[in-house]
Amino acid sequence: MVHFHREKYVNRGGPDGGDGGRGGDVIFEVRPTMNTLSVFHHKMKYIALDGKGGGPNNMSGKSAENLVVHIPPGTIVYDINTGKILGDMVDPGQKLVIAKGGRGGRGNQHFATSRNQAPRTGERGEPAEEFNIRLELKLMADVGLVGLPNAGKSSFLAAVTNADPKIADYPFTTLEPALGVAQIDFDNSLVIADIPGLVEGAHKGVGLGFTFLKHIQRNRVLIHLIDGLAEDPLADYTQINNELALFDTKLGVKPQVVVINKIDLAEVKDRLPQIEAIFKKAGIKVMTMSALARTNVMDVLKKVQELLQEAPEPEPVVMELPVYKPDEDRYEFNIEQIPEGWKVSGKGIERAAAMTLWEHEGSVRRFQRLMEKIGLDAALREAGIEEGDTVYISDFELEWQD
Secondary structure (H helix, E strand, O other): OOOEOOEOOEOOOOEOOOOOOOOOOEEEEEOOOOOOOOHHHHOOOOOOOOOOOOOOOOOOOOOOOOEEEEEOOOEEEEEOOOOOEEEEEOOOOOEEEEEOOOOOOOOHHHHOOOOOOOOOOOEOOOOOOOOOEEEEEOOOOOEEEEOOOOOOHHHHHHHHOOOOOOOOOOOOOOOOOEEEEEEOOOOOEEEEEEOOOOOOOHHHOOOOHHHHHHHHOOOOEEEEEEEOOOOOHHHHHHHHHHHHHHHOOOHHHOOEEEEEEOOOOHHHHHHHHHHHHHHHHOOOOEEEOEOOOOEOHHHHHHHHHHHHHHOOOOOOOOOOOOOOOOHHHOOOOEEEEEOOEEEEEOHHHHHHHHOEOOOOHHHHHHHHHHHHHOOHHHHHHHHOOOOOOEEEEOOEEEEOOO
């Protein structure tokens, strides 16, 4: 605020315009009870509030509260424009400031000097930051269930956890991953993710492959289920591993427990020795189980627990930190002649224009001095600007006068 002290019997009260309050930050915070990003399909724009304006008697405006947006654990935040990772949100309560609230503008109390004791100069608040971001969720689970459609992954998850996945005999059953917690004993439990049925070409995105495969990157151990009724179980096993390796070479070497499922069926029982012999010849250890009859499921979980104790912790996603330019580069600018006049662009000069109170002569003079200081005034003259030309800086139109 630009204001001067007013009080009875006090002549020529000094400047006492207060400062504006700081704008709110936009902050992402991990909420462990969330497990999807579906809320962002309905609301895609998040704006923190502005701070309140300053008042007389040096009263500062109230700063705005931060806008906290909750996201599920396992969310990776990308800057759409640069593709850089801004944050890998894993831990409950972890926070990431997406956009900083601008500081409030200064009142005229700050511009008084011995030579100018009644300044009609002030500042607007700092312009807001604005970003376009992309969120990607990778489920946080110790164990991932992989296998071709109808291998029995959903049945296994339902058998060992309280999860309630949809189970049916279709070529492509599950349309989204499901999480469940399997209790091995009083002290040990496993978080298991049912990764929807992978198909040939999944590494290229076939069958929603990209959507499904990314979740496996966070799993430390995989349970690879093989359909005991499959025509060629070894070929099915090889196909899934090829898709994993083609998507991410690290997936191809993750520890696996290979399990032949549906041994409760008579047809599978009859051919089980033959299947086991084929895998043994290929140097692959297999276990057997019936998810539907819950036969040997606990043995599989205990084997997974053993591998988890030996498996390395997942590598954190490396975040690229922003690179800040030194102060001398704050006011780099570019001049372009356009049919309407002259267009000046540059982050620093646009910010200064947005913070200028154009209705106060003192603020305008301050902006003019800044133009001279950073060389913009001389650069416009050198470019050939003439009396009366219009200069465009962001949303502002200025008339050039010598």
